Amino acid sequence: MLRIPCPHCGERDATEFHYGGEAGVDYPSDPAALTDGEWAAYLFVRGNPRGWFRERWFHAAGCRLWFQVERHTVTDEVRTVREGAA
């Protein structure tokens, strides 16, 4: 099973976590100023790399905190772990 290293609780089975998709996607600072295309990109388009991916995980069955993991999407190897959602 995929194992996720929680920065607070240590490495646990992925079933303890909730997946949050790509990390670092901020809410637009001025949403009303966006074009339709920019708004679509914010709503619908996320990174989908074959390789390293910085993503969010939530430790639902543990500390119940969001954090970030840099994971390789082919090998599932985890390179870095960082506290915080953003």
Added chain:
Amino acid sequence: MTVSERLPDHPAFLWREDEPKASYDVVVVGGGGHGLATAYYLAKNHGITNVAVLEKGWLAGGNMARNTTIIRSNYLWDESAGIYEHSLRLWETLEEELDTQVMFSQRGVLNLAHNLSDAREGKRRVNANQLNGLDAQWLDAQEIGKLVPILDVTDRPRHPVLGGTFQPRAGIAKHDYVAWGFARAAQALGVDIIQHCEVTGFQTSGDRVTGVSTTRGDIALGRLALSAAGHSGVLAGQLGVRLPLQSHPLQALVSELLEQVLDTVVMSNAVHVYVSQAHKGELVMGAGVDAHVGYGQRGSFHVIEEQMAAAVELFPIFARAHVLRTWAGIVDVTPDASPIIGHLPFDNAYVNCGWGTGGFKATPGVGSVFADTVAEERPHPLAAPFALDRFTTGRLIDEHGAAAVAH
């Protein structure tokens, strides 16, 4: 008696190994079911035969070899019913069309309802299907029990069967035979099928794509047709286009060979399992996707575990069956669970992707529609609603309700 006297001759190969030429009128990237069907219909319906299908691995070794072969058209929205029913009609004559056996078996597909919300949604979908002329029916639990005697329709299961939708014309086919049939028929019309040829980049000039770089050299092209399923986002990225796709592992499995016990396809969205019994006798079951982005062609064990628990709850006699093999394919999922078919932001580049967990059933349908779109350089009417710009205009085709995880 020598070995050669006892064994039959090796069957004739169904297609040649072609060498890449310097240029083609159309380059199809992806030698799976969709790519091969697209090439076939380009040649057959549109007379465009200077076509190459580039496959990075072996022919139809990706999702075409990994799906659970379910074919149906009972989708909720008009746009979906349009393209999936077009496909189902082509399935009904595909063996004659390709002059090859694909073991298309219209044994019917049941979609079970386990709670009031499922039942309301199912009845709504049956009504929508009937308005679109599809053979949709609502069956109550008793009728389902008669249709599938091994299914537990009592109130014992944790998620009891309250009823379900049934499409009698739906069914299964032998996926390998479908791919091989399209490959053979396309090649007979002049299409080149080039395996072990991975696209590593593209050449562009202004608003046009002029060629592809591959592991077997550069190839110039007149038009580009991407048909790479789970890796569509990677390829589009090489063109500088970000598609609204997330690629996930989707698992399936087969049991050992069993006596024939199930002659209907049974799907259950609520408990995430779908099952049919192949002609040979193995139970073919699919599960849900892993939540995370992944390209490893293997899935999480807990998904299989939950799927088996649900299957045994519904079919108590499955408890003693053994799993023979599990695997995963990489499925490209869009935000509205509907495909993307049409122009990329280049004059001569087109994409067919985003089929998520349900692309197999669309193979002949989207092959013909995508080929028409590429040949005529405008969206086929059945493809038009699935254009990439729907994510900007907001005209989404939300099939999550009808399709959910099981597709």
